Amino acid sequence: MSTHGQLKSHVLEEISKATSLTELEDIRINSLGKKGHITLLMKEVGQKSPEERKAMGAELNILKDTLTEAFDYRKAQLENAALNARLASETLDVSLPPRPSPRGRIHPLSHVLDQAIHIFGQMGFIVAEGPDIEEDFYNFTALNIPPEHPARQEQDTFYLPALEDNQPLVLRTHTSPVQIRTMIKGKPPIRIIAPGRTYRSENDATHTPMFHQIEGLVIDTSTHMGHLKGCLEEFFHLFFEDSSIKLRFRPGYFPFTEPSAEVDMWWKESKWLEIGGCGMVHPNVLRNCNINPEIYQGFAFGMGLERLTMLKYGIEDLRLFFESDLRWLTYYGFEPEARE
Ligand code: DAH
Numbered sequence: 001m002s003t004h005g006q007l008k009s010h011v012l013e014e015i016s017k018a019t020s021l022t023e024l025e026d027i028r029i030n031s032l033g034k035k036g037h038i039t040l041l042m043k044e045v046g047q048k049s050p051e052e053r054k055a056m057g058a059e060l061n062i063l064k065d066t067l068t069e070a071f072d073y074r075k076a077q078l079e080n081a082a083l084n085a086r087l088a089s090e091t092l093d094v095s096l097p098p099r100p101s102p103r104g105r106i107h108p109l110s111h112v113l114d115q116a117i118h119i120f121g122q123m124g125f126i127v128a129e130g131p132d133i134e135e136d137f138y139n140f141t142a143l144n145i146p147p148e149h150p151a152r153q154e155q156d157t158f159y160l161p162a163l164e165d166n167q168p169l170v171l172r173t174h175t176s177p178v179q180i181r182t183m184i185k186g187k188p189p190i191r192i193i194a195p196g197r198t199y200r201s202e203n204d205a206t207h208t209p210m211f212h213q214i215e216g217l218v219i220d221t222s223t224h225m226g227h228l229k230g231c232l233e234e235f236f237h238l239f240f241e242d243s244s245i246k247l248r249f250r251p252g253y254f255p256f257t258e259p260s261a262e263v264d265m266w267w268k269e270s271k272w273l274e275i276g277g278c279g280m281v282h283p284n285v286l287r288n289c290n291i292n293p294e295i296y297q298g299f300a301f302g303m304g305l306e307r308l309t310m311l312k313y314g315i316e317d318l319r320l321f322f323e324s325d326l327r328w329l330t331y332y333g334f335e336p337e338a339r340e
Pocket of ligand 1 (some may be wrong): 173174175182215216254256257276277278279300301302303340
């Protein structure tokens with residue numbers, strides 16, 4: 001076999017063994033590239049005698065064509081294999097069941113809030129809202145709590161820097177300011193509930209700095225305390241799904257109601273639990289909102305949502321409500337479908 005014959009079978013073998021396109025390209029550059037063996041041999045042809053030149057030239061040209069053909073063939077083979085591999089690996093199996101996606105749960109407080117809104121909604125109440133960052137006027141003054149009133153200290157208020165107009169700002173300590181906003185904006189008859197976040201600077205086993213209240217307000221020409229009692233009784237019977245639940249109205253004091261009462265619920269045939277405050281809206285509060293107390297009167301109430309939630313679902317520790325612990329949320333939370 002001539003030297004060219006050996007070279008040919010060597011390169012052909014290399015070509016057939018190449019397992020990737022880059023490997024194949026390296027082999028091609030090594031033989032047919034600018035400085036490849038065969039290119040160099042072809043350059044040498046020029047220095048040979050005319051006879052040798054002719055024979056060698058023809059032989060090298062055939063070699064070059066054969067190898068080029070072999071390269072093209074192997075290249076097509078490797079490209080095909082790469083394509084097949086891609087097709088195999090990228091196949092979509094439409095018969096596979098979908099992967100389960102993680103599902104959230106409804107926080108017990110949101111669930112109870114939905115229930116409360118639903119029940120009061122059926123009784124003709126609409127939802128009113130106000131800001132969490134409240135002006136001192138709405139949170140205190142208009143509610144008949146003047147600047148020196150001790151109730152301001154009792155409520156462990158979070159104060160915020162005043163704005164340019166020097167109106168002191170607070171994180172609202174109760175949902176009662178929504179009463180004021182509603183009465184200033186609208187005209188009686190009024191029948192609203194105002195659920196929302198409230199804030200006080202206290203933190204222990206039974207108090208968190210942020211908690212939720214639900215406020216109620218009814219103003220009309222002939223609303224009286226009997227309506228207030230009936231309304232709260234109806235709510236508690238529906239909320240706890242127990243029409244034997246008894247409420248007790250104890251004389252109490254709130255600056256914004258007169259008379260005022262604390263509301264207790266007879267719990268599990270064993271004890272009275274305090275669940276909120278209420279009363280007939282104080283004439284001063286009506287006047288602060290440009291409502292004539294000679295014509296209109298009404299009642300208001302406020303209660304803690306966490307308390308209601310803990311009682312209804314047997315949740316013991318208040319602080320866990322706001323820890324965002326997934327185990328707690330999974331245990332006490334509700335399926336989205338269960339939301340009314
Ligand atoms: N705002 C009171 C509090 O946070 C609760 C309350 C009592 C609201 C009596 C009322 C009410 O509307 O009439 O302690």
